[in-house]
Amino acid sequence: MKRNVLIIGAGGVAQVVAHKCAQNNDVLGDIHIASRTLSKCEAILESVREKAAMKQQGVLKAHQVDAMDSGAVAALIRETGAQIVINVGSAFVNMTVLDACIDTGAAYIDTAIHEDPTKICETPPWYGNYEWKKRDLCAEKGVTAILGAGFDPGVVNAFARFAIDMMDEVKSIDIVDINAGSHGKYFATNFDPEINFREFTGVVYYWEDQQWKEKKMFETGHDWDLPVVGTQRAYQSGHDEVHSLATNYPQADVRFWMGFGEHYINVFTVLQNLGLLSEQPVKTAEGQEVVPLKVVKAVLPDPSSLAPNYEGKTCIGDLVKGTKDGEDFEVFVYNVADHKEAYNEVGSQGISYTAGVPPVAAAMLIASGDWDAGTMKNVEELDPKPFFTILDKIGLPTRMQIGGLGGEDKPWNG
Known part of the structure:
Protein backbone atom coordinates (compact mmCIF):
# COMPACT_ATOMS: atom_id res chain seq x y z
CA MET A 1 0.00 0.00 0.00
CA ASP A 152 -11.37 17.47 -17.95
CA PRO A 153 -9.17 15.67 -18.66
CA GLY A 154 -9.84 13.05 -16.03
CA VAL A 155 -13.37 12.48 -14.82
CA VAL A 156 -14.74 13.04 -18.33
CA ASN A 157 -12.44 10.26 -19.56
CA ALA A 158 -13.93 7.99 -16.91
CA PHE A 159 -17.43 9.13 -17.95
CA ALA A 160 -16.61 8.06 -21.52
CA ARG A 161 -15.27 4.66 -20.43
CA PHE A 162 -18.31 4.07 -18.19
CA ALA A 163 -20.74 4.92 -21.01
CA ILE A 164 -18.86 2.86 -23.58
CA ASP A 165 -18.85 -0.15 -21.26
CA MET A 166 -22.67 0.00 -21.42
CA MET A 167 -22.62 -0.31 -25.23
CA ASP A 168 -21.79 -2.86 -27.89
CA GLU A 169 -20.27 -0.17 -30.11
CA VAL A 170 -19.41 3.50 -29.57
CA LYS A 171 -19.95 6.04 -32.35
CA SER A 172 -19.32 9.46 -30.77
CA ILE A 173 -18.16 11.18 -27.59
CA ASP A 174 -19.08 14.83 -27.06
CA ILE A 175 -17.63 16.38 -23.89
CA VAL A 176 -19.51 19.49 -22.74
CA ASP A 177 -18.04 21.84 -20.10
CA ILE A 178 -20.30 24.62 -18.86
CA ASN A 179 -19.57 27.10 -16.09
CA ALA A 180 -22.86 28.85 -15.39
CA GLY A 181 -21.40 30.74 -12.45
CA SER A 182 -20.47 34.41 -12.08
CA HIS A 183 -17.45 35.90 -10.29
CA GLY A 184 -18.49 39.56 -10.58
CA LYS A 185 -15.26 40.75 -12.24
CA TYR A 186 -15.15 42.64 -15.55
CA PHE A 187 -12.88 39.95 -17.00
CA ALA A 188 -10.98 37.06 -15.44
CA THR A 189 -9.99 33.45 -16.12
CA ASN A 190 -10.91 30.61 -13.79
CA PHE A 191 -7.41 29.16 -13.76
CA ASP A 192 -3.90 30.25 -14.79
CA PRO A 193 -4.52 32.87 -17.51
CA GLU A 194 -1.43 31.82 -19.44
CA ILE A 195 -2.58 28.20 -19.70
CA ASN A 196 -6.20 29.27 -20.26
CA PHE A 197 -5.45 31.51 -23.24
CA ARG A 198 -2.98 29.05 -24.78
CA GLU A 199 -5.84 26.55 -25.07
CA PHE A 200 -7.79 28.88 -27.32
CA THR A 201 -5.23 30.68 -29.48
CA GLY A 202 -4.25 27.66 -31.56
CA VAL A 203 -5.95 25.19 -33.87
CA VAL A 204 -9.05 23.34 -32.64
CA TYR A 205 -8.15 19.70 -33.23
CA TYR A 206 -10.89 17.09 -33.09
CA TRP A 207 -11.25 13.45 -34.15
CA GLU A 208 -13.90 12.60 -36.72
CA ASP A 209 -14.25 9.90 -39.39
CA GLN A 210 -11.15 8.25 -37.91
CA GLN A 211 -8.88 11.19 -38.71
CA TRP A 212 -7.75 14.48 -37.18
CA LYS A 213 -9.66 17.52 -38.37
CA GLU A 214 -9.23 21.22 -37.69
CA LYS A 215 -11.38 24.24 -36.95
CA LYS A 216 -10.81 27.77 -35.75
CA MET A 217 -11.71 28.75 -32.20
CA PHE A 218 -15.33 29.98 -31.89
CA GLU A 219 -16.06 28.73 -35.42
CA THR A 220 -18.69 26.20 -34.30
CA GLY A 221 -21.16 26.81 -31.50
CA HIS A 222 -24.05 24.71 -30.22
CA ASP A 223 -26.81 25.27 -27.66
CA TRP A 224 -26.90 22.44 -25.13
CA ASP A 225 -29.94 21.86 -22.89
CA LEU A 226 -28.28 20.56 -19.74
CA PRO A 227 -29.37 19.41 -16.27
CA VAL A 228 -29.64 22.13 -13.60
CA VAL A 229 -27.92 24.92 -15.60
CA GLY A 230 -30.40 24.84 -18.52
CA THR A 231 -29.66 25.83 -22.11
CA GLN A 232 -26.09 27.05 -22.57
CA ARG A 233 -24.04 27.89 -25.66
CA ALA A 234 -20.73 26.06 -26.01
CA TYR A 235 -18.09 26.21 -28.72
CA GLN A 236 -16.04 23.40 -30.14
CA SER A 237 -12.56 23.69 -28.66
CA GLY A 238 -9.31 21.78 -28.64
CA HIS A 239 -8.64 19.98 -25.38
CA ASP A 240 -6.40 17.39 -23.76
CA GLU A 241 -8.79 14.48 -23.37
CA VAL A 242 -9.67 14.39 -27.07
CA HIS A 243 -6.13 13.18 -27.76
CA SER A 244 -6.15 10.10 -25.55
CA LEU A 245 -9.80 9.19 -26.18
CA ALA A 246 -9.22 9.34 -29.95
CA THR A 247 -6.28 6.98 -29.54
CA ASN A 248 -8.11 4.54 -27.28
CA TYR A 249 -11.44 4.69 -29.17
CA PRO A 250 -10.41 5.43 -32.77
CA GLN A 251 -13.77 4.25 -34.13
CA ALA A 252 -15.59 7.09 -32.31
CA ASP A 253 -15.85 10.76 -33.21
CA VAL A 254 -14.43 12.74 -30.27
CA ARG A 255 -15.21 16.43 -29.71
CA PHE A 256 -14.89 18.89 -26.84
CA TRP A 257 -17.26 21.82 -26.23
CA MET A 258 -16.69 24.65 -23.77
CA GLY A 259 -19.16 27.32 -22.71
CA PHE A 260 -18.29 30.98 -23.39
CA GLY A 261 -20.33 34.15 -22.97
CA GLU A 262 -20.26 36.88 -25.61
CA HIS A 263 -18.35 39.19 -23.27
CA TYR A 264 -15.50 36.69 -22.85
CA ILE A 265 -15.34 36.14 -26.62
CA ASN A 266 -15.25 39.90 -27.31
CA VAL A 267 -12.44 40.59 -24.82
CA PHE A 268 -10.50 37.53 -25.94
CA THR A 269 -10.80 38.60 -29.60
CA VAL A 270 -9.53 42.12 -28.89
CA LEU A 271 -6.57 40.79 -26.89
CA GLN A 272 -5.71 38.31 -29.63
CA ASN A 273 -6.05 40.83 -32.46
CA LEU A 274 -3.74 43.23 -30.62
CA GLY A 275 -1.13 40.48 -30.26
CA LEU A 276 -1.42 40.48 -26.47
CA LEU A 277 -1.94 36.72 -26.28
CA SER A 278 1.34 35.91 -28.01
CA GLU A 279 3.84 33.73 -26.14
CA GLN A 280 6.70 35.16 -28.24
CA PRO A 281 8.81 37.94 -26.65
CA VAL A 282 8.71 41.51 -27.99
CA LYS A 283 10.73 44.62 -27.18
CA THR A 284 9.19 47.78 -25.80
CA ALA A 285 10.21 51.24 -27.02
CA GLU A 286 12.58 51.38 -24.04
CA GLY A 287 14.29 48.19 -25.17
CA GLN A 288 12.82 45.95 -22.47
CA GLU A 289 11.94 42.44 -23.60
CA VAL A 290 8.52 41.20 -22.48
CA VAL A 291 6.17 38.33 -23.34
CA PRO A 292 2.72 39.82 -24.07
CA LEU A 293 0.84 36.82 -22.67
CA LYS A 294 2.73 37.07 -19.39
CA VAL A 295 1.91 40.79 -19.16
CA VAL A 296 -1.80 40.03 -19.62
CA LYS A 297 -1.52 37.33 -16.94
CA ALA A 298 0.10 39.83 -14.56
CA VAL A 299 -2.70 42.40 -14.85
CA LEU A 300 -5.65 40.01 -14.63
CA PRO A 301 -7.11 38.91 -11.26
CA ASP A 302 -5.46 35.91 -9.63
CA PRO A 303 -7.95 33.05 -10.20
CA SER A 304 -7.82 32.15 -6.51
CA SER A 305 -9.07 35.67 -5.66
CA LEU A 306 -12.38 34.96 -7.43
CA ALA A 307 -13.55 32.37 -4.93
CA PRO A 308 -15.21 34.51 -2.20
CA ASN A 309 -17.75 36.12 -4.53
CA TYR A 310 -18.32 33.28 -6.98
CA GLU A 311 -21.91 32.09 -7.31
CA GLY A 312 -23.71 29.59 -9.52
CA LYS A 313 -23.01 26.10 -10.75
CA THR A 314 -20.99 24.10 -13.25
CA CYS A 315 -22.22 21.21 -15.38
CA ILE A 316 -19.66 19.00 -17.08
CA GLY A 317 -20.51 15.76 -18.84
CA ASP A 318 -20.17 13.39 -21.77
CA LEU A 319 -22.88 12.70 -24.32
CA VAL A 320 -21.90 9.28 -25.68
CA LYS A 321 -23.71 7.64 -28.58
CA GLY A 322 -23.46 4.12 -29.94
CA THR A 323 -25.41 0.90 -30.26
CA LYS A 324 -26.65 -1.69 -27.79
CA ASP A 325 -28.45 -4.92 -28.65
CA GLY A 326 -28.61 -3.83 -32.28
CA GLU A 327 -30.31 -0.50 -31.58
CA ASP A 328 -29.12 3.11 -31.19
CA PHE A 329 -28.22 3.95 -27.61
CA GLU A 330 -27.04 7.14 -25.94
CA VAL A 331 -26.32 8.34 -22.42
CA PHE A 332 -25.24 11.61 -20.81
CA VAL A 333 -22.93 11.07 -17.82
CA TYR A 334 -22.30 14.24 -15.80
CA ASN A 335 -21.61 16.13 -12.59
CA VAL A 336 -22.99 19.42 -11.26
CA ALA A 337 -20.87 21.41 -8.78
CA ASP A 338 -21.65 24.59 -6.83
CA HIS A 339 -19.16 27.48 -6.51
CA LYS A 340 -20.40 28.72 -3.14
CA GLU A 341 -20.43 25.24 -1.62
CA ALA A 342 -16.86 24.71 -2.80
CA TYR A 343 -15.74 27.98 -1.22
CA ASN A 344 -17.45 27.20 2.06
CA GLU A 345 -15.77 23.81 2.24
CA VAL A 346 -12.21 24.44 1.01
CA GLY A 347 -11.94 28.18 0.25
CA SER A 348 -11.77 27.73 -3.56
CA GLN A 349 -14.18 28.34 -6.44
CA GLY A 395 -17.71 15.82 -3.16
CA LEU A 396 -18.29 15.16 -6.88
CA PRO A 397 -21.23 12.78 -7.36
CA THR A 398 -21.79 11.26 -10.80
CA ARG A 399 -25.24 11.15 -12.44
CA MET A 400 -26.47 10.02 -15.83
CA GLN A 401 -29.40 10.48 -18.18
CA ILE A 402 -30.26 7.28 -20.03
CA GLY A 403 -31.41 8.01 -23.58
CA GLY A 404 -29.25 11.12 -23.78
CA LEU A 405 -29.97 14.67 -22.67
CA GLY A 406 -33.41 14.91 -21.14
CA GLY A 407 -33.61 11.17 -20.57
CA GLU A 408 -34.21 9.29 -17.33
CA ASP A 409 -32.00 10.97 -14.72
CA LYS A 410 -30.45 8.89 -11.96
CA PRO A 411 -27.22 8.25 -10.02
CA TRP A 412 -24.62 6.28 -11.96
CA ASN A 413 -25.13 3.25 -9.70
CA GLY A 414 -28.87 3.71 -9.32
Whole structure:
Protein backbone atom coordinates (compact mmCIF):
# COMPACT_ATOMS: atom_id res chain seq x y z
CA MET A 1 0.00 0.00 0.00
CA LYS A 2 1.44 3.36 -1.04
CA ARG A 3 1.13 6.29 1.38
CA ASN A 4 2.48 9.80 1.96
CA VAL A 5 1.67 12.48 -0.60
CA LEU A 6 3.72 15.28 -2.11
CA ILE A 7 1.63 17.99 -3.78
CA ILE A 8 3.46 20.06 -6.41
CA GLY A 9 1.95 23.54 -6.91
CA ALA A 10 0.38 26.23 -4.74
CA GLY A 11 -2.52 27.66 -6.74
CA GLY A 12 -6.27 27.31 -6.37
CA VAL A 13 -6.30 23.65 -7.42
CA ALA A 14 -3.47 22.82 -5.01
CA GLN A 15 -5.54 24.32 -2.20
CA VAL A 16 -8.38 21.93 -2.99
CA VAL A 17 -5.96 19.00 -3.21
CA ALA A 18 -4.41 19.86 0.15
CA HIS A 19 -7.80 20.08 1.86
CA LYS A 20 -9.03 16.83 0.36
CA CYS A 21 -5.79 15.00 1.19
CA ALA A 22 -6.12 16.26 4.77
CA GLN A 23 -9.73 15.07 4.94
CA ASN A 24 -8.52 11.62 3.88
CA ASN A 25 -5.13 11.41 5.58
CA ASP A 26 -6.16 8.15 7.24
CA VAL A 27 -5.70 6.66 3.76
CA LEU A 28 -3.03 8.97 2.32
CA GLY A 29 -0.73 9.45 5.32
CA ASP A 30 1.73 12.36 5.52
CA ILE A 31 0.93 15.42 3.41
CA HIS A 32 3.63 17.66 1.94
CA ILE A 33 3.18 20.59 -0.44
CA ALA A 34 5.90 22.32 -2.44
CA SER A 35 6.32 25.17 -4.92
CA ARG A 36 8.80 27.90 -5.76
CA THR A 37 7.08 30.25 -3.30
CA LEU A 38 7.13 28.80 0.21
CA SER A 39 4.71 31.43 1.56
CA LYS A 40 1.98 30.27 -0.83
CA CYS A 41 2.37 26.70 0.40
CA GLU A 42 2.25 27.85 4.01
CA ALA A 43 -0.91 29.88 3.34
CA ILE A 44 -2.63 26.80 1.92
CA LEU A 45 -1.68 24.72 4.95
CA GLU A 46 -2.93 27.48 7.23
CA SER A 47 -6.31 27.32 5.48
CA VAL A 48 -6.34 23.55 6.06
CA ARG A 49 -5.74 24.14 9.77
CA GLU A 50 -8.38 26.90 9.95
CA LYS A 51 -10.96 24.52 8.49
CA ALA A 52 -9.79 21.73 10.84
CA ALA A 53 -9.65 19.57 7.74
CA MET A 54 -7.26 16.91 9.04
CA LYS A 55 -9.17 13.69 9.60
CA GLN A 56 -6.55 12.51 12.07
CA GLN A 57 -3.32 13.87 13.47
CA GLY A 58 -0.43 13.68 11.04
CA VAL A 59 2.29 15.44 9.08
CA LEU A 60 1.31 18.61 7.21
CA LYS A 61 4.39 20.39 5.91
CA ALA A 62 5.38 23.02 3.31
CA HIS A 63 8.55 23.00 1.20
CA GLN A 64 10.24 25.17 -1.42
CA VAL A 65 11.29 23.57 -4.71
CA ASP A 66 11.86 24.53 -8.33
CA ALA A 67 9.68 21.97 -10.10
CA MET A 68 11.58 22.59 -13.34
CA ASP A 69 14.59 20.97 -11.62
CA SER A 70 13.97 17.23 -11.77
CA GLY A 71 16.87 16.46 -9.45
CA ALA A 72 15.53 18.83 -6.81
CA VAL A 73 12.07 17.26 -7.01
CA ALA A 74 13.57 13.76 -6.72
CA ALA A 75 15.57 14.87 -3.67
CA LEU A 76 12.40 16.24 -2.05
CA ILE A 77 10.52 13.00 -2.77
CA ARG A 78 13.25 11.08 -0.97
CA GLU A 79 13.42 13.58 1.89
CA THR A 80 9.66 13.44 2.53
CA GLY A 81 9.26 9.72 1.90
CA ALA A 82 6.40 10.50 -0.46
CA GLN A 83 5.16 7.50 -2.43
CA ILE A 84 2.50 9.44 -4.35
CA VAL A 85 3.13 12.77 -6.13
CA ILE A 86 0.13 14.88 -7.17
CA ASN A 87 1.35 17.40 -9.74
CA VAL A 88 -0.99 20.39 -9.93
CA GLY A 89 1.70 22.87 -10.85
CA SER A 90 1.97 24.49 -14.26
CA ALA A 91 1.70 22.13 -17.23
CA PHE A 92 5.23 23.30 -18.06
CA VAL A 93 6.67 21.15 -15.23
CA ASN A 94 5.00 17.83 -16.04
CA MET A 95 8.00 16.15 -17.60
CA THR A 96 10.51 17.16 -14.93
CA VAL A 97 8.18 15.99 -12.14
CA LEU A 98 7.42 12.77 -14.04
CA ASP A 99 11.15 12.14 -14.45
CA ALA A 100 11.64 12.62 -10.71
CA CYS A 101 8.94 10.03 -10.02
CA ILE A 102 10.50 7.56 -12.44
CA ASP A 103 13.86 8.14 -10.72
CA THR A 104 12.48 7.56 -7.22
CA GLY A 105 9.71 5.04 -7.92
CA ALA A 106 6.96 7.32 -6.60
CA ALA A 107 3.55 7.17 -8.25
CA TYR A 108 2.77 10.18 -10.45
CA ILE A 109 -0.58 11.94 -11.01
CA ASP A 110 -1.21 15.06 -13.11
CA THR A 111 -4.24 16.94 -14.42
CA ALA A 112 -3.20 18.17 -17.89
CA ILE A 113 -0.86 17.45 -20.81
CA HIS A 114 2.68 18.79 -20.65
CA GLU A 115 3.29 22.02 -22.56
CA ASP A 116 6.43 23.60 -23.94
CA PRO A 117 6.25 27.34 -23.11
CA THR A 118 7.52 28.23 -26.60
CA LYS A 119 4.99 26.12 -28.52
CA ILE A 120 1.21 26.16 -28.88
CA CYS A 121 -1.01 23.44 -30.36
CA GLU A 122 1.59 20.91 -31.38
CA THR A 123 0.84 18.00 -33.71
CA PRO A 124 -1.84 15.64 -32.35
CA PRO A 125 -2.08 13.45 -30.39
CA TRP A 126 -0.53 15.87 -27.88
CA TYR A 127 0.30 13.15 -25.34
CA GLY A 128 2.51 11.54 -27.99
CA ASN A 129 4.81 14.57 -27.99
CA TYR A 130 5.79 14.20 -24.32
CA GLU A 131 4.26 11.89 -21.70
CA TRP A 132 3.71 8.81 -23.86
CA LYS A 133 7.40 8.79 -24.75
CA LYS A 134 8.01 7.73 -21.12
CA ARG A 135 5.40 4.95 -21.16
CA ASP A 136 7.83 2.08 -21.77
CA LEU A 137 10.19 3.38 -19.09
CA CYS A 138 7.36 3.52 -16.55
CA ALA A 139 6.45 -0.09 -17.39
CA GLU A 140 10.08 -1.19 -17.19
CA LYS A 141 10.52 0.38 -13.74
CA GLY A 142 7.04 -0.49 -12.48
CA VAL A 143 6.14 3.17 -11.90
CA THR A 144 2.46 4.10 -11.80
CA ALA A 145 1.73 7.29 -13.76
CA ILE A 146 -1.90 8.40 -14.07
CA LEU A 147 -2.19 11.09 -16.74
CA GLY A 148 -4.87 13.77 -16.86
CA ALA A 149 -6.66 12.92 -13.63
CA GLY A 150 -8.42 16.24 -13.07
CA PHE A 151 -11.97 16.76 -14.28
CA ASP A 152 -11.37 17.47 -17.95
CA PRO A 153 -9.17 15.67 -18.66
CA GLY A 154 -9.84 13.05 -16.03
CA VAL A 155 -13.37 12.48 -14.82
CA VAL A 156 -14.74 13.04 -18.33
CA ASN A 157 -12.44 10.26 -19.56
CA ALA A 158 -13.93 7.99 -16.91
CA PHE A 159 -17.43 9.13 -17.95
CA ALA A 160 -16.61 8.06 -21.52
CA ARG A 161 -15.27 4.66 -20.43
CA PHE A 162 -18.31 4.07 -18.19
CA ALA A 163 -20.74 4.92 -21.01
CA ILE A 164 -18.86 2.86 -23.58
CA ASP A 165 -18.85 -0.15 -21.26
CA MET A 166 -22.67 0.00 -21.42
CA MET A 167 -22.62 -0.31 -25.23
CA ASP A 168 -21.79 -2.86 -27.89
CA GLU A 169 -20.27 -0.17 -30.11
CA VAL A 170 -19.41 3.50 -29.57
CA LYS A 171 -19.95 6.04 -32.35
CA SER A 172 -19.32 9.46 -30.77
CA ILE A 173 -18.16 11.18 -27.59
CA ASP A 174 -19.08 14.83 -27.06
CA ILE A 175 -17.63 16.38 -23.89
CA VAL A 176 -19.51 19.49 -22.74
CA ASP A 177 -18.04 21.84 -20.10
CA ILE A 178 -20.30 24.62 -18.86
CA ASN A 179 -19.57 27.10 -16.09
CA ALA A 180 -22.86 28.85 -15.39
CA GLY A 181 -21.40 30.74 -12.45
CA SER A 182 -20.47 34.41 -12.08
CA HIS A 183 -17.45 35.90 -10.29
CA GLY A 184 -18.49 39.56 -10.58
CA LYS A 185 -15.26 40.75 -12.24
CA TYR A 186 -15.15 42.64 -15.55
CA PHE A 187 -12.88 39.95 -17.00
CA ALA A 188 -10.98 37.06 -15.44
CA THR A 189 -9.99 33.45 -16.12
CA ASN A 190 -10.91 30.61 -13.79
CA PHE A 191 -7.41 29.16 -13.76
CA ASP A 192 -3.90 30.25 -14.79
CA PRO A 193 -4.52 32.87 -17.51
CA GLU A 194 -1.43 31.82 -19.44
CA ILE A 195 -2.58 28.20 -19.70
CA ASN A 196 -6.20 29.27 -20.26
CA PHE A 197 -5.45 31.51 -23.24
CA ARG A 198 -2.98 29.05 -24.78
CA GLU A 199 -5.84 26.55 -25.07
CA PHE A 200 -7.79 28.88 -27.32
CA THR A 201 -5.23 30.68 -29.48
CA GLY A 202 -4.25 27.66 -31.56
CA VAL A 203 -5.95 25.19 -33.87
CA VAL A 204 -9.05 23.34 -32.64
CA TYR A 205 -8.15 19.70 -33.23
CA TYR A 206 -10.89 17.09 -33.09
CA TRP A 207 -11.25 13.45 -34.15
CA GLU A 208 -13.90 12.60 -36.72
CA ASP A 209 -14.25 9.90 -39.39
CA GLN A 210 -11.15 8.25 -37.91
CA GLN A 211 -8.88 11.19 -38.71
CA TRP A 212 -7.75 14.48 -37.18
CA LYS A 213 -9.66 17.52 -38.37
CA GLU A 214 -9.23 21.22 -37.69
CA LYS A 215 -11.38 24.24 -36.95
CA LYS A 216 -10.81 27.77 -35.75
CA MET A 217 -11.71 28.75 -32.20
CA PHE A 218 -15.33 29.98 -31.89
CA GLU A 219 -16.06 28.73 -35.42
CA THR A 220 -18.69 26.20 -34.30
CA GLY A 221 -21.16 26.81 -31.50
CA HIS A 222 -24.05 24.71 -30.22
CA ASP A 223 -26.81 25.27 -27.66
CA TRP A 224 -26.90 22.44 -25.13
CA ASP A 225 -29.94 21.86 -22.89
CA LEU A 226 -28.28 20.56 -19.74
CA PRO A 227 -29.37 19.41 -16.27
CA VAL A 228 -29.64 22.13 -13.60
CA VAL A 229 -27.92 24.92 -15.60
CA GLY A 230 -30.40 24.84 -18.52
CA THR A 231 -29.66 25.83 -22.11
CA GLN A 232 -26.09 27.05 -22.57
CA ARG A 233 -24.04 27.89 -25.66
CA ALA A 234 -20.73 26.06 -26.01
CA TYR A 235 -18.09 26.21 -28.72
CA GLN A 236 -16.04 23.40 -30.14
CA SER A 237 -12.56 23.69 -28.66
CA GLY A 238 -9.31 21.78 -28.64
CA HIS A 239 -8.64 19.98 -25.38
CA ASP A 240 -6.40 17.39 -23.76
CA GLU A 241 -8.79 14.48 -23.37
CA VAL A 242 -9.67 14.39 -27.07
CA HIS A 243 -6.13 13.18 -27.76
CA SER A 244 -6.15 10.10 -25.55
CA LEU A 245 -9.80 9.19 -26.18
CA ALA A 246 -9.22 9.34 -29.95
CA THR A 247 -6.28 6.98 -29.54
CA ASN A 248 -8.11 4.54 -27.28
CA TYR A 249 -11.44 4.69 -29.17
CA PRO A 250 -10.41 5.43 -32.77
CA GLN A 251 -13.77 4.25 -34.13
CA ALA A 252 -15.59 7.09 -32.31
CA ASP A 253 -15.85 10.76 -33.21
CA VAL A 254 -14.43 12.74 -30.27
CA ARG A 255 -15.21 16.43 -29.71
CA PHE A 256 -14.89 18.89 -26.84
CA TRP A 257 -17.26 21.82 -26.23
CA MET A 258 -16.69 24.65 -23.77
CA GLY A 259 -19.16 27.32 -22.71
CA PHE A 260 -18.29 30.98 -23.39
CA GLY A 261 -20.33 34.15 -22.97
CA GLU A 262 -20.26 36.88 -25.61
CA HIS A 263 -18.35 39.19 -23.27
CA TYR A 264 -15.50 36.69 -22.85
CA ILE A 265 -15.34 36.14 -26.62
CA ASN A 266 -15.25 39.90 -27.31
CA VAL A 267 -12.44 40.59 -24.82
CA PHE A 268 -10.50 37.53 -25.94
CA THR A 269 -10.80 38.60 -29.60
CA VAL A 270 -9.53 42.12 -28.89
CA LEU A 271 -6.57 40.79 -26.89
CA GLN A 272 -5.71 38.31 -29.63
CA ASN A 273 -6.05 40.83 -32.46
CA LEU A 274 -3.74 43.23 -30.62
CA GLY A 275 -1.13 40.48 -30.26
CA LEU A 276 -1.42 40.48 -26.47
CA LEU A 277 -1.94 36.72 -26.28
CA SER A 278 1.34 35.91 -28.01
CA GLU A 279 3.84 33.73 -26.14
CA GLN A 280 6.70 35.16 -28.24
CA PRO A 281 8.81 37.94 -26.65
CA VAL A 282 8.71 41.51 -27.99
CA LYS A 283 10.73 44.62 -27.18
CA THR A 284 9.19 47.78 -25.80
CA ALA A 285 10.21 51.24 -27.02
CA GLU A 286 12.58 51.38 -24.04
CA GLY A 287 14.29 48.19 -25.17
CA GLN A 288 12.82 45.95 -22.47
CA GLU A 289 11.94 42.44 -23.60
CA VAL A 290 8.52 41.20 -22.48
CA VAL A 291 6.17 38.33 -23.34
CA PRO A 292 2.72 39.82 -24.07
CA LEU A 293 0.84 36.82 -22.67
CA LYS A 294 2.73 37.07 -19.39
CA VAL A 295 1.91 40.79 -19.16
CA VAL A 296 -1.80 40.03 -19.62
CA LYS A 297 -1.52 37.33 -16.94
CA ALA A 298 0.10 39.83 -14.56
CA VAL A 299 -2.70 42.40 -14.85
CA LEU A 300 -5.65 40.01 -14.63
CA PRO A 301 -7.11 38.91 -11.26
CA ASP A 302 -5.46 35.91 -9.63
CA PRO A 303 -7.95 33.05 -10.20
CA SER A 304 -7.82 32.15 -6.51
CA SER A 305 -9.07 35.67 -5.66
CA LEU A 306 -12.38 34.96 -7.43
CA ALA A 307 -13.55 32.37 -4.93
CA PRO A 308 -15.21 34.51 -2.20
CA ASN A 309 -17.75 36.12 -4.53
CA TYR A 310 -18.32 33.28 -6.98
CA GLU A 311 -21.91 32.09 -7.31
CA GLY A 312 -23.71 29.59 -9.52
CA LYS A 313 -23.01 26.10 -10.75
CA THR A 314 -20.99 24.10 -13.25
CA CYS A 315 -22.22 21.21 -15.38
CA ILE A 316 -19.66 19.00 -17.08
CA GLY A 317 -20.51 15.76 -18.84
CA ASP A 318 -20.17 13.39 -21.77
CA LEU A 319 -22.88 12.70 -24.32
CA VAL A 320 -21.90 9.28 -25.68
CA LYS A 321 -23.71 7.64 -28.58
CA GLY A 322 -23.46 4.12 -29.94
CA THR A 323 -25.41 0.90 -30.26
CA LYS A 324 -26.65 -1.69 -27.79
CA ASP A 325 -28.45 -4.92 -28.65
CA GLY A 326 -28.61 -3.83 -32.28
CA GLU A 327 -30.31 -0.50 -31.58
CA ASP A 328 -29.12 3.11 -31.19
CA PHE A 329 -28.22 3.95 -27.61
CA GLU A 330 -27.04 7.14 -25.94
CA VAL A 331 -26.32 8.34 -22.42
CA PHE A 332 -25.24 11.61 -20.81
CA VAL A 333 -22.93 11.07 -17.82
CA TYR A 334 -22.30 14.24 -15.80
CA ASN A 335 -21.61 16.13 -12.59
CA VAL A 336 -22.99 19.42 -11.26
CA ALA A 337 -20.87 21.41 -8.78
CA ASP A 338 -21.65 24.59 -6.83
CA HIS A 339 -19.16 27.48 -6.51
CA LYS A 340 -20.40 28.72 -3.14
CA GLU A 341 -20.43 25.24 -1.62
CA ALA A 342 -16.86 24.71 -2.80
CA TYR A 343 -15.74 27.98 -1.22
CA ASN A 344 -17.45 27.20 2.06
CA GLU A 345 -15.77 23.81 2.24
CA VAL A 346 -12.21 24.44 1.01
CA GLY A 347 -11.94 28.18 0.25
CA SER A 348 -11.77 27.73 -3.56
CA GLN A 349 -14.18 28.34 -6.44
CA GLY A 350 -15.94 25.51 -8.26
CA ILE A 351 -13.56 25.25 -11.20
CA SER A 352 -10.63 24.63 -8.88
CA TYR A 353 -12.79 22.24 -6.86
CA THR A 354 -13.73 20.09 -9.84
CA ALA A 355 -10.08 20.00 -10.94
CA GLY A 356 -8.66 19.29 -7.46
CA VAL A 357 -10.94 16.61 -6.04
CA PRO A 358 -10.34 13.94 -8.75
CA PRO A 359 -6.53 13.61 -8.39
CA VAL A 360 -7.05 13.01 -4.66
CA ALA A 361 -9.53 10.25 -5.51
CA ALA A 362 -6.91 8.83 -7.90
CA ALA A 363 -4.29 8.98 -5.14
CA MET A 364 -6.63 7.08 -2.81
CA LEU A 365 -7.09 4.41 -5.49
CA ILE A 366 -3.33 4.12 -5.89
CA ALA A 367 -3.02 3.83 -2.11
CA SER A 368 -5.61 1.03 -2.05
CA GLY A 369 -4.00 -0.73 -5.00
CA ASP A 370 -7.03 -0.44 -7.32
CA TRP A 371 -5.24 1.98 -9.65
CA ASP A 372 -1.63 1.15 -8.75
CA ALA A 373 -1.02 0.01 -12.32
CA GLY A 374 2.78 -0.15 -12.28
CA THR A 375 2.83 1.60 -15.65
CA MET A 376 1.52 4.72 -17.40
CA LYS A 377 -2.24 5.01 -17.92
CA ASN A 378 -4.78 7.57 -19.07
CA VAL A 379 -7.92 7.58 -16.94
CA GLU A 380 -10.13 5.83 -19.51
CA GLU A 381 -7.78 2.82 -19.37
CA LEU A 382 -8.72 2.23 -15.72
CA ASP A 383 -11.90 0.91 -14.11
CA PRO A 384 -14.14 3.98 -13.55
CA LYS A 385 -16.44 2.45 -10.93
CA PRO A 386 -14.13 2.68 -7.89
CA PHE A 387 -13.24 6.20 -9.06
CA PHE A 388 -16.91 7.24 -9.10
CA THR A 389 -17.46 5.59 -5.70
CA ILE A 390 -14.77 7.75 -4.08
CA LEU A 391 -15.81 10.90 -5.97
CA ASP A 392 -19.36 10.40 -4.69
CA LYS A 393 -18.03 10.29 -1.13
CA ILE A 394 -15.63 13.23 -1.31
CA GLY A 395 -17.71 15.82 -3.16
CA LEU A 396 -18.29 15.16 -6.88
CA PRO A 397 -21.23 12.78 -7.36
CA THR A 398 -21.79 11.26 -10.80
CA ARG A 399 -25.24 11.15 -12.44
CA MET A 400 -26.47 10.02 -15.83
CA GLN A 401 -29.40 10.48 -18.18
CA ILE A 402 -30.26 7.28 -20.03
CA GLY A 403 -31.41 8.01 -23.58
CA GLY A 404 -29.25 11.12 -23.78
CA LEU A 405 -29.97 14.67 -22.67
CA GLY A 406 -33.41 14.91 -21.14
CA GLY A 407 -33.61 11.17 -20.57
CA GLU A 408 -34.21 9.29 -17.33
CA ASP A 409 -32.00 10.97 -14.72
CA LYS A 410 -30.45 8.89 -11.96
CA PRO A 411 -27.22 8.25 -10.02
CA TRP A 412 -24.62 6.28 -11.96
CA ASN A 413 -25.13 3.25 -9.70
CA GLY A 414 -28.87 3.71 -9.32
